[in-house]
Amino acid sequence: QQQVKQSPQSLIVQKGGISIINCAYENTAFDYFPWYQQFPGKGPALLIAIRPDVSEKKEGRFTISFNKSAKQFSLHIMDSQPGDSATYFCAASLDLETSGSRLTFGEGTQLTVNP
Amino acid sequence: NAGVTQTPKFRILKIGQSMTLQCAQDMNHNYMYWYRQDPGMGLKLIYYSVGAGITDKGEVPNGYNVSRSTTEDFPLRLELAAPSQTSVYFCASRPRQGKSNQPQHFGDGTRLSIL
Numbered sequence: 001q002q003q004v005k006q007s008p009q010s011l012i013v014q015k016g017g018i019s020i021i022n023c024a025y026e027n028t029a030f031d032y033f034p035w036y037q038q039f040p041g042k043g044p045a046l047l048i049a050i051r052p053d054v055s056e057k058k059e060g061r062f063t064i065s066f067n068k069s070a071k072q073f074s075l076h077i078m079d080s081q082p083g084d085s086a087t088y089f090c091a092a093s094l095d096l097e098t099s100g101s102r103l104t105f106g107e108g109t110q111l112t113v114n115p
Numbered sequence: 116n117a118g119v120t121q122t123p124k125f126r127i128l129k130i131g132q133s134m135t136l137q138c139a140q141d142m143n144h145n146y147m148y149w150y151r152q153d154p155g156m157g158l159k160l161i162y163y164s165v166g167a168g169i170t171d172k173g174e175v176p177n178g179y180n181v182s183r184s185t186t187e188d189f190p191l192r193l194e195l196a197a198p199s200q201t202s203v204y205f206c207a208s209r210p211r212q213g214k215s216n217q218p219q220h221f222g223d224g225t226r227l228s229i230l
Binding site: 032042045101102 | 119146148155156157158159160163164165171173205207209216218219221222223224
């Protein structure tokens with residue numbers, strides 16, 4: 001069962017443009033929604049995260065928008081740069097010690113920012 | 116501070132061979148995880164551990180085994196390698212801090228081919 005669905009699979013944006021990646025989840029008990037960034041040959045690294053009690057979180061050029069009623073959240077990258085070219089994963093988890101705070105990942109989006 | 120270290124970085128196995136993927140972390144994290152990453156599929160959880168001596172299955176545990184005898188080490192064993200296990204394997208860890216969500220820290224992966 002796919003509990004977190006991510007789109008698009010790939011995205012090409014011009015330098016300075018806005019990149020938008022969307023995710024939808026099924027389990028209403030999820031209480032933590034991170035985005036991870038992965039460069040080729042490296043492991044994923046946390047980019048930004050949000051909890052469901054807020055609708056938006058911004059860190060620099062990166063913003064998460066969260067819609068609890070629609071069970072959707074999205075990543076917006078403003079003023080996209082070639083250095084942002086990477087694979088982005090959304091994820092969701094229950095912060096329960098008994099379940100190890102496991103993350104369920106989306107399928108990933110390969111972002112290419114053209115100079 | 117090395118973080119999460121995975122060895123080997125690359126390996127080619129023949130069908131039916133066995134091997135152990137090593138994972139070590141030096142951050143004194145209680146939680147550790149093993150994922151596999153296949154193209155377009157995101158990261159799938161194989162096994163996880165909430166502390167030394169405690170392990171549990173994730174989404175895709177078949178064909179794998181784990182052990183956690185120390186806080187630092189979390190090896191993943193493939194007993195009878197099959198072509199379907201060709202993948203990139205990532206180990207991750209995170210601290211246990213009450214109900215605060217902490218990021219998972221990933222190693223740089225082991226690229227495994229079964230021929």
